[in-house]
Amino acid sequence: MKLRVSKKLRGLVAVGAVAACAVLAVPNAQGAPTVAAAPTGALPPVPVQGQDGKVYDSGRDAWSSASAWNAVAKNRIYNTYAIPASKCKRPNVALNTEYRVRYFEQELVRCMSTVWKTNLWRSGAAKWNVTPALVVHGYNTVKSACGSVTGWISFYCSAGNGTIYIPWRQIVTYYADNPTYAVAYATNTIAHEYGHHVQHMAGILTASHWRQDHMSYEAGLQESRRRELQASCFGSAYIGSNKAYYPMTGGLKDMWDYVVSHSGDRPGYPRDHGSWTSHNFWSQAGFKGNGTYSHPGSCQTWSVPATKVA
Numbered sequence: 001m002k003l004r005v006s007k008k009l010r011g012l013v014a015v016g017a018v019a020a021c022a023v024l025a026v027p028n029a030q031g032a033p034t035v036a037a038a039p040t041g042a043l044p045p046v047p048v049q050g051q052d053g054k055v056y057d058s059g060r061d062a063w064s065s066a067s068a069w070n071a072v073a074k075n076r077i078y079n080t081y082a083i084p085a086s087k088c089k090r091p092n093v094a095l096n097t098e099y100r101v102r103y104f105e106q107e108l109v110r111c112m113s114t115v116w117k118t119n120l121w122r123s124g125a126a127k128w129n130v131t132p133a134l135v136v137h138g139y140n141t142v143k144s145a146c147g148s149v150t151g152w153i154s155f156y157c158s159a160g161n162g163t164i165y166i167p168w169r170q171i172v173t174y175y176a177d178n179p180t181y182a183v184a185y186a187t188n189t190i191a192h193e194y195g196h197h198v199q200h201m202a203g204i205l206t207a208s209h210w211r212q213d214h215m216s217y218e219a220g221l222q223e224s225r226r227r228e229l230q231a232s233c234f235g236s237a238y239i240g241s242n243k244a245y246y247p248m249t250g251g252l253k254d255m256w257d258y259v260v261s262h263s264g265d266r267p268g269y270p271r272d273h274g275s276w277t278s279h280n281f282w283s284q285a286g287f288k289g290n291g292t293y294s295h296p297g298s299c300q301t302w303s304v305p306a307t308k309v310a
C-alpha cells in the first residue's frame with residue numbers, strides 16, 4: 001500500500017490548532033444560543049468538525065473521473081434503506097476523565113458498528129464488517145498514518161481499517177462548563193467521524209479525495225464540503241435512527257440542535273466544511289430521514305447544486 005500524507009490534513013491541522021486557541025480566548029464568540037435549553041452561561045464555540053485524512057491504496061483506489069463520480073454520486077449505500085436502531089442507551093458516565101471519555105466514545109463506536117455494517121453489507125461493500133479503531137488523545141502530538149496532529153482535533157484516518165481520533169481533554173473541558181453540551185458534542189463528533197468511516201468502506205472517501213486532487217483549489221473546497229457535510233449527515237442519520245433509545249430528546253436534543261447549527265466554517269479559515277446553515281441543513285436531513293426512518297439516501301451531497309453545499 002502506498003501511503004500518502006494529506007497536504008490538506010496538514011493544512012487543516014494548523015487551522016484547527018488556531019481554532020482551539022480561539023475556544024479558550026474568546027468564550028461565547030459565536031453569540032448566545034437560541035435553543036430552549038440554553039444555559040445562562042456562555043457556551044464554547046463549536047469547534048471545526050473533525051477532519052479526515054487520506055491514504056491511497058494504489059490498487060483499489062485507481063480512480064478515473066467516471067468511476068470516482070459513480071462512487072460519490074451513485075453509490076449503492078444510498079439505496080440501503082433504514083439504518084436499524086442500535087437500541088444503545090447513552091453511556092451513563094460523567095465525561096470528566098480520560099478513561100470515561102474513552103469508554104463513552106468506544107461504546108458509541110461499538111453501537112454504530114453494529115448497525116452501519118447492515119447498510120454497508122446491503123450496499124455490497126467488500127469491507128462491510130470492519131469496525132474502526134479509536135484513539136483518545138490528550139496533550140501530546142498524535143502520529144497517524146495521515147499525519148501528525150496536536151491539540152483539540154478530532155479526525156478520521158483511513159489507513160488500514162480506519163482510525164478515529166478524539167481529543168479527550170476538549171470534552172472534559174466542555175463537560176466542566178456544561179455537561180449537556182459536552183454530551184451532545186461528544187455524541188455528534190464521534191458520529192461524524194464514523195460517517196467518514198462509512199464513506200471509506202463504501203468507496204466514497206478516497207474517490208472524493210482523488211477528485212479533489214484533480215480540481216482547482218476552489219472546486220476542491222466544494223468537493224471537501226460535499227464530503228464533510230455528508231459525513232455529518234451520515235452521523236446524524238445514525239443519531240436519528242436511535243433517537244428513541246439513546247434518547248436524543250428533550251434538553252439533549254435541544255443542545256444537539258445547537259451544536260449542528262453552530263458547526264462549520266468560520267470567517268478567515270478555508271471553506272472546506274460548509275457554512276453553519278449548510279451544516280445544520282444536512283445534519284437535520286440525516287436525523288429526520290424520510291419521515292419514517294433515517295437512511296443514507298438522505299445524504300446525497302453530490303446530487304445537489306452548489307448552493308446546497310455552500
Ligand SMILES: [Zn+2]
Pocket residue numbers: 049050051052192193196228231
Ligand atoms: Zn470530517
